[in-house]
Amino acid sequence: MHSPALPRADLARLDTGLDAALQHKIDNKTKPPGALGRLEALALQLGRLQNTLSPQVSAPHMLVFAGDHGAARAGVSAYPQEVTWQMVENFLAGGAAINVFARQLGWTLQVVDAGVAHDFGPRPGLVDAKIAAGTANYLEGPAMRPDQCQAALARGAALARQAAAAGSNLLACGEMGIGNTASASLLTHYLAPAPLELCIGRGTGLDDNGLMRKKDLLGAAVARYPGATDPLSILAHFGGFEITMMVGAMLAAAEAKMLIVADGFIVTAALLVAARLQPALPDYCVFAHRSGEPGHQLQLDALGARPLLDLGLRLGEGTGAALALPLIQAAANFLEQMASFESAGVAEKT
Ligand SMILES: O=C(O)c1ccc[n+]([C@@H]2O[C@H](COP(=O)([O-])O)[C@@H](O)[C@H]2O)c1
Ligand SMILES: Cc1cc2nc[nH]c2cc1C
Numbered sequence: 458m459h460s461p462a463l464p465r466a467d468l469a470r471l472d473t474g475l476d477a478a479l480q481h482k483i484d485n486k487t488k489p490p491g492a493l494g495r496l497e498a499l500a501l502q503l504g505r506l507q508n509t510l511s512p513q514v515s516a517p518h519m520l521v522f523a524g525d526h527g528a529a530r531a532g533v534s535a536y537p538q539e540v541t542w543q544m545v546e547n548f549l550a551g552g553a554a555i556n557v558f559a560r561q562l563g564w565t566l567q568v569v570d571a572g573v574a575h576d577f578g579p580r581p582g583l584v585d586a587k588i589a590a591g592t593a594n595y596l597e598g599p600a601m602r603p604d605q606c607q608a609a610l611a612r613g614a615a616l617a618r619q620a621a622a623a624g625s626n627l628l629a630c631g632e633m634g635i636g637n638t639a640s641a642s643l644l645t646h647y648l649a650p651a652p653l654e655l656c657i658g659r660g661t662g663l664d665d666n667g668l669m670r671k672k673d674l675l676g677a678a679v680a681r682y683p684g685a686t687d688p689l690s691i692l693a694h695f696g697g698f699e700i701t702m703m704v705g706a707m708l709a710a711a712e713a714k715m716l717i718v719a720d721g722f723i724v725t726a727a728l729l730v731a732a733r734l735q736p737a738l739p740d741y742c743v744f745a746h747r748s749g750e751p752g753h754q755l756q757l758d759a760l761g762a763r764p765l766l767d768l769g770l771r772l773g774e775g776t777g778a779a780l781a782l783p784l785i786q787a788a789a790n791f792l793e794q795m796a797s798f799e800s801a802g803v804a805e806k807t
Contacts, residue, residue: 460689460734462611462705464712468735471505479504485797489806495765499743499788506716506741507626511793514716514786517627518620519564520706521548521555521775522613524572524699525591527600528678529636533671535661538591541635542575548633548774549582555631555774562782566631566775569616571609572698586612592696595678600640600696606689609698613705621713628710629718629745629782630727631775632699635661638750639675641726643695645752646679648688648729649759653679656752658722660771688733703727708734711741718785720778721748721770725756732760743785746770746777 483497484490491497503512523545529538547553548568551560559566569584570577574591577583588609592600601609617628638660645656657672678695685691692701704727710717711731719728719742732738744764747753749771757764765781798805 460607460610462607462614463708463734468708468711468737470737471502471740472508473505475504475508475510476501478510482510482792485799486791486795487798487801487803488795493791496784496788496791499785500792502743503716503785503789504792506714512789513793514627514789516623516625517564517629517782518625519559519566519629519631519775519779520569520616520620521566521631521633522569522571522699522702523633524637524697525574526634526636526640526697527592527594528596528639528674531594531596531674532667533639533660533674534636535659535663535667536635538574538635541633542573542577544633545570545573545575545577545583549580553774554772554776555779558776558779562779564779564782567616569702571612571702584616586616586702588612588698592698595643595695596674596681599694601693601698601701603693605698606693606701609701610705613702614709616702617706617709617715618713621710621715625715627716627718627785628706629720629775629778630703630706630724631720631778632703632723632773634697634699634723637697637700637723639671640695640697640700641723642752643675643678644691644700644726644730645756647685647691648733649755651752651755651759655755658750658752660750688730692730700727700730704731707731707738711735711738715741716785717742718778718781719744720775721746721773722750722753722756723773724775724778725753725760729756729759743781745781748777
């Protein structure tokens, strides 16, 4: 599927021209070489991305995309579909885990209705980008029409461009959508690619019977759509609107040279789609954490990614991305603020 909503140009790999100077700056800080571990690689990545020896994290922006899934009614989740809109209300009231972590960081969230099956009316703090009241059920046909897929990609891209225009150079993505681990499993199966069975987990907490049912249903969905390889067609077939909007946001964020902070299983499914469209995309990403959802590791392997944290989180909402933000800020800060051996008068290695 061709996408008029997305940039046509190939996304460039990050320029490594400053690597030697960045590494020299990192190595001259008052610490043994390599002693700041993964933070040193993060500092190098930030320097490459911003093409400077003094990278900074400016106005980090978090988008939390919410959407409903037609397949949720068939029983792929431990929770009823209504939880999606109820949790959006919780986000708006400031009572969800992501609100707590965002407050701790002094961070504001932008909550986006990408396609929730509920009429919120005009609400302060909620971006109305509703494509439809939930996707169609992919057990019966495509989750969305091609024009809906394009509209979702375009809306996501516009939100990332707006954040960049307002001075942000870091985009963190989060999501909420009952049934969206099923969509993420299907996308992972086709795009990692990986055996379907290994891509399916308990999501919000299915018991053994529920997991068996989810595997049966998703097996039937794949049987209806054999041999697909085109990433946008697969995305449109299995949804959801929140995942599609994240794909658009990620591609536009990378184009604007923002650092993209990925969260868990569903956000990384969107990233898998985006990386199939723009293979250089992982250069622009930090993988915040390893989700407790087992298919996440398959996605990370497919992307050659190593997450920063491993806390057993499986909540979504962007919680892992929020928890990783201080580490990214620490990487920029040590590079900017630490003394060098010379400036501090500390003797170097003998
Ligand atoms: O981020 C993750 O890795 C993650 C893993 C499992 C579940 N979730 C969240 O749980 C919801 C989807 O779970 P489910 O079982 O309804 O497919 C959705 O709102 C996600 O944000 C998120
Ligand atoms: C309560 C609840 C909160 C969530 N946050 C993200 N996904 C979620 C799923 C449930 C069920």
